[in-house]
Amino acid sequence: MTAVATLFDADEYLDLPVCKDCGIDTVNAREWFMLRDDVWAQAAESDALLCIGCFEARLGRRLAPGDFTDVPLNQCRGSVRMRSRLLGLDEATAG
Numbered sequence: 072m073t074a075v076a077t078l079f080d081a082d083e084y085l086d087l088p089v090c091k092d093c094g095i096d097t098v099n100a101r102e103w104f105m106l107r108d109d110v111w112a113q114a115a116e117s118d119a120l121l122c123i124g125c126f127e128a129r130l131g132r133r134l135a136p137g138d139f140t141d142v143p144l145n146q147c148r149g150s151v152r153m154r155s156r157l158l159g160l161d162e163a164t165a166g
């Protein structure tokens with residue numbers, strides 16, 4: 072066993088960052104984001120990983136700029152869908 076393997080739980084770190092509901096790779100889809108805890112708690116378990124579309128399906132509405140936290144992660148270049156929610160624009164405008 073290597074030193075790294077003893078430091079980390081291998082199962083946890085080898086899991087792909089897939090959406091719990093639809094199974095897309097959220098890194099490839101460029102949908103890494105952070106929402107306010109109270110918004111997240113309305114639709115997901117604290118340790119769940121979801122894409123924008125599946126989170127909105129659970130929440131029952133479209134995400135809005137005020138749902139996101141003010142962290143650098145949310146300023147990264149996300150998918151068109153994610154940017155449209157961050158900016159409060161429709162997807163055609165955000166693309």
Ligand SMILES: [Zn+2]
Binds near residue numbers: 090124
């Ligand atoms: Zn999904």
